[in-house]
Amino acid sequence: MxxxxxxxxxxxxxxxxxxxxxxxxxxxxxxxxxxxxxxxxxxxxxxxxxxxxxxxxxxxxxxxxxxxxxxxxxxxxxxxxxxxxxxxxxxxxxxxxxxxxxxxxxxxxxxxxxxxxxxxxxxxxxxxxxxxxxxxxxxxxxxxxxxxxxxxxxxxxxxxxxxxxxxxxxxxxxxxxxxxxxxxxxxxxxxxxxxxxxxxxxxxxxxxxxxxxxxxxxxxxxxxxxxxxxxxxxxxxxxxxxxxxxxxxxxxxxxxxxxxxxxxxxxxxHPTADGKPAVFPICSSFNYGDPAPCNEYTCMTADYATALVKRYKQFGLLPQVFWLDAGWYSKAADWKNGYNWANTVGNWSVDSVRFPQGLGPVADEVHRAGCKFMVWFEPERVMKDSDWAVQHPEFMLDASGKAAQPGWVKRGSVDSFLFNLGDPVARTWFCEQIAKLIRDNRIDYYRQDFNIDPEGFWYANDQPDRVGICEIRYIEGLYAFWDYLRAEFPGLVIDNCASGGRRIDLESTSRSAPLWRTDYNYGEPIGYQCHTYGLNMWLPVHGTGTHKSDAFTFRSSLSATIIYNWKISNADSSIPEMQRRMAEFAAVRPYFYEDYYPLTGYGDMTGDDIWLAYQLLRPSDQTGYVVAFRRDLSTEEQKVVHFRGLEPEATYVLENADNDDRVEATGRQLMDGFTMSIGQPRSSLLIKYGKK
Missing domain, CATH: 2.70.98.60 (alpha-galactosidase from lactobacil brevis)
Incomplete structure (x- = not known):
């Protein structure tokens, strides 16, 4: 290369x-x-x-x-x-x-x-x-x-x-x-x-x-x-x-x-899957966002999930992966007694009422549609009244540093144990439990969340004059667990969440990718533009969700991977518009694996009164895209940007994805300054370019 x-x-x-x-x-x-x-x-x-x-x-x-x-x-x-x-x-x-x-x-x-x-x-x-x-x-x-x-x-x-x-x-x-x-x-x-x-x-x-x-x-x-x-x-x-x-x-x-x-x-x-570089998928949720008391997927049933897969197929909206998030396990749906997806982690058995045959029938319907099936887990955080805590208190780290005590019924983050991945016996059991769930439920891709700060657990359990040993053993155990899954399931792709993008580093990116890079204000497009703009400077692969199919909102969530959190059962949704957005993303997506250039500076990008624009460039054939946004309070109808990485003497053709507009300019002209126009605030541009 x-x-x-x-x-x-x-x-x-x-x-x-x-x-x-x-x-x-x-x-x-x-x-x-x-x-x-x-x-x-x-x-x-x-x-x-x-x-x-x-x-x-x-x-x-x-x-x-x-x-x-x-x-x-x-x-x-x-x-x-x-x-x-x-x-x-x-x-x-x-x-x-x-x-x-x-x-x-x-x-x-x-x-x-x-x-x-x-x-x-x-x-x-x-x-x-x-x-x-x-x-x-x-x-x-x-x-x-x-x-x-x-x-x-x-x-x-x-x-x-x-x-x-x-x-x-x-x-x-x-x-x-x-x-x-x-x-x-x-x-x-x-x-x-x-x-x-x-x-x-x-x-x-x-x-x-x-x-x-x-x-x-x-x-x-x-x-x-x-x-x-x-x-x-x-x-x-x-x-x-x-x-x-x-x-x-x-x-x-x-x-x-x-x-x-x-x-x-x-x-x-970059992780591999089946011996090749992993392609992190385009995902769809199962009609994400049901009303209270439903929380995440605590109201999901096998019948509802399979019906949704058929509906996505009916309208030509099939993703690469169907994503079942939190709430599929025991007690998570028991809202009358104060339970929800978050305070029932550690009950790692499929809810037998909502999924009487496990998640397998849902996986089968997904596979019949030609898609993969990804399921959410959070196995490291273990509630003190959960099944795992009661069955194996010896595998738990308590933040007090004392031995784990089963039977505690208080709920909340401080009332969690941390599963001791640093204990080889505990880790072997842990690996086998998760592998059995993946195998029995015909899960293709594994999503791991982590909604707790482990630091206090580590330091509380260090011995005198042995500060840092508990953390080291834990991190070694985490890598051993991920590597075990990848060896046991060679085609497995691991999504690394951790409250939205809180476990990104050189070692984690070697085994996984953050498909949900932040928990910031689900669906707020200005923030999502900022996140893409900043994180692209460091990582080629990351993702987030999109909740609407209008161009401005959808393009705000663009990155190498995406999660369509659309409500396909709502009357105000547009199936044709969703189809157009999916086709658009399929064209743009490969360029997120190429070179990246921010076009509107490195300063504060969070304001509602600015433009934000960036360039994607494939150096090998000099093709790419420019993505630009004029935000709600911006009074500027035009913005001059300076393209990067082009051949000065070559002629380039630029095409607007929203109409038939085409212009030609040399690479030198584009790099010296190109004027983009957006007539209305809260609007976007998607420009494809390439050598003539």
């Missing part, structure tokens, strides 16, 4: 900052040469580009003298070389393994640390672990910028683009809230120097931390790791840490780095 941006960071240097030792290493000009860089950075007798403190002593003072081994692993992935560097302290028996990957098709590298106790006694306390501890430098004049984003926090500003200029002495620290990796903070960022930059992606579906500082006029330091880790290891014990990927880019345009990341994720951190 050829890439538009060749990474020639001639002036970008990398310095491993380790206590009293420093080694300056030049970033290679080509991705294939990253192997040489790694060989130098992790050479025997050198201080490697990670750091930690063990027993109060910084690793940089001693690690160059530890026992050292290096091993190149057999190739497991095309264009990827993987090496394992191991450093063992002869005094304490602590072994540190750094597993490093380099990517010949990208100017990229990533690594993860593992600590192992090879002695017969406890190790000294390990703390201040920086999985990556490096300092990019530039001698060129210009600003040093940090580009980052909000995480999900139920706001129009979810995934909002942020930029901070770093002055000498500045330190910018980031970490999520509550233990979910993209809650309020986002584990992807782009450090821009005057001559290029480095995009960083952190893989840890828990409490990661990143510190970006400017220690000198010509340098920016980058450190990543866990937010809380201060623990000794038991004899024979081993732990892993967050992974971190780094991609280097050249030039003065941050979007070169952003698009490099999008391509990298698709090439090397």
């Amino acid at each position: 050829k890439y538009l941006f060749r990474l020639l960071l001639a002036t970008l240097l990398l310095t491993a900052v380790q206590a009293s030792a420093q080694s300056r290493l030049r970033i290679p000009a080509k991705g294939a040469e990253c192997e040489k860089w790694v060989a130098g950075a992790f050479a025997k007798g050198k201080v490697p580009p990670f750091s930690f403190v063990c027993g109060g002593v910084p690793s940089g003072k001693t690690i160059a003298d530890w026992k050292y081994t290096a091993e190149t692993l057999p190739a497991a992935e095309r264009n990827v070389t993987e090496r394992v560097y191991t450093y063992t302290d002869p005094a304490t028996g602590l072994a540190v393994e750094c597993r490093v990957k380099t990517f010949a098709d990208f100017n990229a590298m990533e690594w993860v640390l593992r600590f192992r106790n090879t002695s017969e006694g406890n190790t000294p306390k390990i703390e201040q672990v920086k999985v990556v501890d490096i300092t990019p430098e530039s001698t060129a004049k210009g600003a040093f910028l940090l580009h980052y984003a909000d995480g999900s926090h139920v706001s129009k500003a979810d995934f909002h683009a942020r930029t901070r200029e770093l002055a000498v002495g500045d330190v910018h620290s980031m970490h999520p809230q509550g233990g979910r990796s993209s809650s309020h903070a986002f584990p992807f960022f782009n450090v821009q120097l005057p001559t290029g930059g480095m995009v960083v992606a952190i893989g840890w579906t828990g409490n990661w931390k990143a510190d970006i500082a400017r220690p000198a006029a010509n340098a920016v330091s980058v450190a990543t790791g866990m937010k809380n880790l201060a623990a000794y290891l038991l004899p024979g014990e081993e732990i892993r840490t967050p992974s971190t990927a780094m991609l280097l880019w050249q030039g003065d345009d941050r979007m070169d780095g952003q698009n490099l990341l999008r391509r990298f994720l698709l090439a090397h951190h």
Whole structure:
């Protein structure tokens, strides 16, 4: 695969900052040469580009003298070389393994640390672990910028683009809230120097931390790791840490780095299904949104669900996947006694009254229609009066840190247990239970929600001087569970929700995708435009729902995947309009996997009085789309935008999806400035373009 941006960071240097030792290493000009860089950075007798403190002593003072081994692993992935560097302290028996990957098709590298106790006694306390501890430098004049984003926090500003200029002495620290990796903070960022930059992606579906500082006029330091880790290891014990990927880019345009990341994720951190890159589906709900006391799908029945599938087929509205969300399990429909979908998790048996033969008959009807069947689960949060809590209290973590007590009948988030995925016995049982539900109910795709902050459970159950161990074991167990499902069901696709987009990171995107990226104000189109605009800068694959079929609302929800939450039984719904929107999305959808450019700036995009526009570009054939919105309070009928990535001398044809308007312009003219017109507020444009 050829890439538009060749990474020639001639002036970008990398310095491993380790206590009293420093080694300056030049970033290679080509991705294939990253192997040489790694060989130098992790050479025997050198201080490697990670750091930690063990027993109060910084690793940089001693690690160059530890026992050292290096091993190149057999190739497991095309264009990827993987090496394992191991450093063992002869005094304490602590072994540190750094597993490093380099990517010949990208100017990229990533690594993860593992600590192992090879002695017969406890190790000294390990703390201040920086999985990556490096300092990019530039001698060129210009600003040093940090580009980052909000995480999900139920706001129009979810995934909002942020930029901070770093002055000498500045330190910018980031970490999520509550233990979910993209809650309020986002584990992807782009450090821009005057001559290029480095995009960083952190893989840890828990409490990661990143510190970006400017220690000198010509340098920016980058450190990543866990937010809380201060623990000794038991004899024979081993732990892993967050992974971190780094991609280097050249030039003065941050979007070169952003698009490099999008391509990298698709090439090397995208899930597979049946041995091929997974295509995350176009979904339809089962007529989502019934009146009170119905809540989510607590009023759904087998007969109603199968009838709806037939109705979707009758009107030519079949999706790729039918999506059954929360409320299909025992007690969820018992609203008279105060139960609902949320306070009955842990009762993981199908409601036998509403679904007397399980969910299988619904799955069969879906399959007869030529579609797949996806079902919602939230197995990690377990209500204290639920079946799982009563049957296996020994598998539960309580936020008090005390042993789980079955039989508690209070309801609410504080009255939940957290299933202990860090316990291998509990996790095996957990895996088998979920696999049986998938198999028995003929479920094709698995949706996992997570509506609780796990941080308090983890830290309450850590032993003295073992802070972070419970979290590590839990996250290791989560990955083991997802990997088990993917091995057990090779065609399975995993939707990762977590209260709407609160578990997005490098490790989770390797196994899943957020098909419901935020819980912000279901169906409010302005916010949805903002979310697409911001999150597209980092991820190629994410989705949300659309509740109406008018062009403005529908286009506000565009992304690589979508959920049609239409009410096809309502008199005010238009079947032909829905059909037009589905055809429109089928045409636009492939371009969300290509390059992305915001066209209306990086500032505050949440106002109701502005335009918002973005461009999708397939570099290989120079085709794409522009999506534009004139919002409700905007007084501007016209907006000038500057296309990106076009061939200056080529002639392009632009077509309006809403009428027969066609114009021609050169790539240079479009990049110098193209005037778009929308006559009415709360209206949109969808423009297809391509070389003549």
